[in-house]
Amino acid sequence: MNNPSIPYRIFPIGDSAITIDFGNTINESINKEVIARFNQLQEKPLPGLIEMIPAYSSLTIYYDILALKKKINNTTTVFEWTKEQLEEKLKMPVQENIIEERLVRIPVCYDGEFSPDIQELAAEKNISVDEVIEIHTSATYKVYMLGFLPGFAYMGEVDEKITIPRKPQPQNVLAGSVGIAGKQTGIYPLASPGGWQIIGRTPLKLFDTDREEPVLLKAGEFVQFFSISKDEFENF
């Protein structure tokens, strides 16, 4: 059972969305609650629900003002009405692990040409490049949320021995690049400007429009990286 005592706040995101905020924090049990509530509301949606965005510690729900306005009386706003509906749902306990927790193993080539920032990270943290790879591949990471780009998974938490702040200025990053930003690790599904420190690249497609399910990773899943050689990368 989830901890029913996680305190939350509810606030509007403009006039057509509502957020439940469990605290401005990166925390595994809070994120579990977010994903459990996301699953709960997918099974039993709120009236007028358009879609939801689960994040680290918040769940945002987009609703259809026009449809709901017809449904409710005029003395209250659609926001207030939706808030009450949501509070009712939040009183109900939710089960953890409604979906089975999937572990995805992701090959990464940490070779020099794919890892422009790994030397600096190693130097900064006073360890060898091999140790960076060893540490990065030995942990299992949780996908806390997707955002930023289609299929971009925010994962954590990274061992303190290899945490490093993001770059002050975004640079061009290639698709498949694996990066670290603070305690988070992630993979760029597409080429994009970005500020994460790049330590390797995966030959897997995190986002592929040709697939029926274009996105590889989903919030709540687990990831483990394993090291591959440049040869293996090129022949993957």
Added chain:
Amino acid sequence: MSLKIFKAGILDTIQDQGRYGHQHLGINPGGVMDKFSAQIANMLVGNDVKEAVIELHFPASVFIFQQPALIALSGADFSASINGEKIPSLHPVLVNKNSVLQFHRAAKGARAFIAVKGGFNIPIWLGSFSTNLKAAAGGFMGRALRKDDEIGFKKSSTNISYLGTKEFLVLPWKADHKWENSSTNEIFILPGNECCRLTDKSKEKIFGQPFTITNQSDRMGFRLKGEPLLTTTNEEVISSAVGFGTVQLLPDGQLIVLMADHQTTGGYPRVAHVISAHHSRLAQMKAGEMVRFRLANQQMAEELLIKQQQHLLQLQNACTFKLQEFFKRV
């Protein structure tokens, strides 16, 4: 055989009302910048309001019709012509084969729309025709329109016999657009969750000073320039949802308003949100123009959107009736 691009514009894409239901995967809704105008273009030709349209920026593409069509233009006034003769926005226009549609100057507004009766025959991706440029997916091959592209029409039952040998015919009714035709630069906003981080003086500044839309403004967001705003805390904002109209405070104290191609989540303080009923007004503003923010409340925001919708419904009924009457006579 259909609509061919004779010369490419700066950024013309296929868009519809947006791609919903995939934001939890990081896939943003996209869609037209000005939903209100795109719906009107569709109504004028008798389409469903959610049908795909072409969104034009200036300088816009030059188009050749390879088959006759019933079209309508809406949104920005780019001073359109067919075969060199000026045609108005907000009227249905019958266009004959081999006619050339082009746009001469950005007279008013920033984004114009072309709707074609029946819609465009392009594949749907994740429930929407919108072009997602970043993902290179949706719309016409996931990209902006280029020279020599040919966009097919879905089967259309337009009766063009009335056209005879004429090159084009502007039908004699105009969609009432005065709802959004106001020349005001006033944009209503609701407070964002992190607006409390602003110093009292900076809170006043949001409403006290106009902001200039800078030329670093595109379909992703409008960067504004004003006196920098200050916060009382530098506490990190953990990534959370953002939407069309979310006003974020950048580290340099300037504001960015997120537009159609916004990301799904962001980590900058959300100081405000532009109300939905004013998204279209903002989308039609150009770099160099000034925005003035006014504080609204939830109730005003909802009521304005409802009024806008009622106006659209009336317009749709009128358009349907006029089209039926016209083609009955033919």
